Each structure stands twice: as C-alpha cells, then as structure tokens.
Amino acid sequence: MTIKGKAYIAGIYEHPTRKAEDKSLAQLHAEVARGALDDAGLTRDDVDGYFCAGDAPGLGGLSMADYMGLKVRHMDTTETGGSSYVIHVAHAAEAIAAGKCTVALITLAGRPRAEGTATGTTSRNYGAASPDVPFEFPFGPTVVNQYAMAAMRHIYQYGTTSAQLAWIKVAASHHAQHNSHALLRDVVTVDDVVNSPMISDPLHRLDCCVITDGGGALVVVKPEVARSLRRPRVRVIGAGEAPKHQMGGKIDLTYSGAVWSGPAAFSEAGVKPADIKYVSIYDSFTITVLITLEDLGFCEKGHGGKFVSDGNLISGVGTLPFNTDGGGLCNNHPGNRGGLTKVVEAVRQLRGEAHPRVQVRNCDVALAHGTGGSLATRHGSATLIMDRG
Numbered sequence: 554m555t556i557k558g559k560a561y562i563a564g565i566y567e568h569p570t571r572k573a574e575d576k577s578l579a580q581l582h583a584e585v586a587r588g589a590l591d592d593a594g595l596t597r598d599d600v601d602g603y604f605c606a607g608d609a610p611g612l613g614g615l616s617m618a619d620y621m622g623l624k625v626r627h628m629d630t631t632e633t634g635g636s637s638y639v640i641h642v643a644h645a646a647e648a649i650a651a652g653k654c655t656v657a658l659i660t661l662a663g664r665p666r667a668e669g670t671a672t673g674t675t676s677r678n679y680g681a682a683s684p685d686v687p688f689e690f691p692f693g694p695t696v697v698n699q700y701a702m703a704a705m706r707h708i709y710q711y712g713t714t715s716a717q718l719a720w721i722k723v724a725a726s727h728h729a730q731h732n733s734h735a736l737l738r739d740v741v742t743v744d745d746v747v748n749s750p751m752i753s754d755p756l757h758r759l760d761c762c763v764i765t766d767g768g769g770a771l772v773v774v775k776p777e778v779a780r781s782l783r784r785p786r787v788r789v790i791g792a793g794e795a796p797k798h799q800m801g802g803k804i805d806l807t808y809s810g811a812v813w814s815g816p817a818a819f820s821e822a823g824v825k826p827a828d829i830k831y832v833s834i835y836d837s838f839t840i841t842v843l844i845t846l847e848d849l850g851f852c853e854k855g856h857g858g859k860f861v862s863d864g865n866l867i868s869g870v871g872t873l874p875f876n877t878d879g880g881g882l883c884n885n886h887p888g889n890r891g892g893l894t895k896v897v898e899a900v901r902q903l904r905g906e907a908h909p910r911v912q913v914r915n916c917d918v919a920l921a922h923g924t925g926g927s928l929a930t931r932h933g934s935a936t937l938i939m940d941r942g
Contacts, residue, residue, distance in 0.1 A: 564593025564772030602654030633933030634925020663888025717858030729879025791822025810934030892923025
C-alpha cells in the first residue's frame, strides 16, 4: 500500500522545557498532545488513533490513552528507539489509508535530565531475554563507545577527520543560536569541538548530543480533514523503514540501515536526493549524521567528511541545510527517541514557520530520518519524505 498523498501532518508541538523537575512523564505526554491538537485546530474528541513508543509510562499506549481520556479505535506502540516516531508517522499514514483512523495523535516525552540519567556513558543491559546482549554485556558496551567504533572505522577506512565531524556540530550551533529554547545556544568552532574533552576516541564531548527533558507531538490526518483546517498543509509522500543488525558477524561499521530505508522512501515519494531542500537527521553523535547523509545518497560513501565541511549544512550558507532548530546536538534530545522532533522541524520548514534566520528559501520538499539503537551493533532506521500539500 502506498501512502503517498494519503495523509497530512496537520499539527506539531515541541515542549519548551529542557528540565522538567516539576512534571511527570504522563504530564509531558498530555501537554505535548494538547499543544499539537491546538496547533491543528482539533480537540482530543477528534482523535481516533494513538501512537507512542517505549517512553510512555505504565502500559504505554493503554495507560496514556486512559490518562488523556482518548477514545480510539486504532493504536500502535512500535518501539525502535530513536527511529520510533519517524516510523509512527508512516504507520499513521498507513492506518489512515486503510480506514483504521482519521485523526492520529503521536506523542513523545522524556525526563532523563531531571532523573540524572547518563544515557550515553553507562552500560545498557537490555535484559537476559535478548538473545545476543548477554554475550556483549560483560565487555561494558555503552552508547558512546559503540558509536565511537563506527566513527573510528570510518576514519580508518575513508580518511575522515575529527575536524570534518566537528563541522556538523558547528552547523547545529549556528542554527541553535536562533532558538530560544535550545539547551546550547553558543556558536562553536571546529577548534572548540576537537579541543573539547575526549569521551570515547575519536568522539569528543561536543560530538555528543545534549541530554534534555521534554518531548513533542504530531497530528496526522486524512486529506479531507486536512482540507477543512486553517493550517498550511504538509503531505506525507514517502517512507521507508529497516533494521540493521549483526547479520551473523558480517558487520560493516561504515553504513547504517538508511541504505535500505532511504531508497524505499525516495522510490515511494518519486523524488531524488537532489530534490530535497531541507533535511532533519537524527544526531545522537556527529558520526550518526555523516554516515546517514552518505547512506541516503546525498554524497558518495566515504565522501561524507568533505560534504559536511566548510558550512555546507548551515542554512543560507551551504547546499543542504540540516537540523535548523539545533537538533539533538544543541537543542533538544528527550530520552533516546528524538526522531519526533526531527519531523517537527521539517514541518516548520515546509510551512515557512522556522526562525527567519534559518528558514530555507522555497522549501517545498523535506526529509526526516531517525536512527534508533547503535550504529555498531543493531539499530532501526526510518526515513520520511514530505512536501507542501
């Protein structure tokens, strides 16, 4: 089933908090839900589909639907880490096309900063029920050292440099300075990044994303509903999703699942990388962005370092503006599932509602991509392409 033109993103909201010591996780979900519905011009009584991932408290979708008083006929709690919410938009579009719902609400929330969670540097044991993790856990894997392995391999194989990776953080900081809610608003230089403390060689502190509380929400609707609302229409035109895992030991650390999710999304949308005016790329680390851009076809494999250098990702300067809200590297990364905020900023760009200093001129086609898990072991990739409807 194609989803091209079958659904529209009618409402978006990003929570302004970056530290929610006075709010519960359920409150954050409810607040972002209200914000997105208000943005769309709808109410909770209009919602008949609800989507969330593993960040939702209690019994996930069941608990949150109860908490928010939703009466729905379709639910989806797909969990693929940072790619979950990009996948949810596609799943919502599929459900709408199949007649399962007409107004789908998608909510994300997290409180890792208030809870003092070291999401990148502590060992993560996904449980004895996972068939492979117990074999890795004695070696102390962490998020950052797994991504660092991918970065080190890319450096070894293609000659990528730490300075080239640093340009990704520099671009994000140039955008974040215009975002009053961004956690880090200071513009940084390449020297600032490569001289910041080493966290896991070759990744420095400023190669890593921020840790914040907050969240966001989206409202996806069928075309008839979109046409009845007084909001700029953003149409879902293509999507792809794919896992990458260890494949029995046949591991290549230099590519991600975007090599599969990207072509699927481009094929369904009927566009090419050259047609994309703006990209929101999941940026847990600078290496995540570089590898993803290569795998989506914006440059040749191994040429990512050269592609991102010299401000090429900065709006108004380079050829491919990215993460104009500051992204996870500077603005907001609520928990391990920041993919939803990538869709939010892409919609802002397509509506012409991004900050005037970073708004992309004539932005009519945009891409959002999420990565969930670890580049070096197992992860999910999801690609979403939207246009002005």
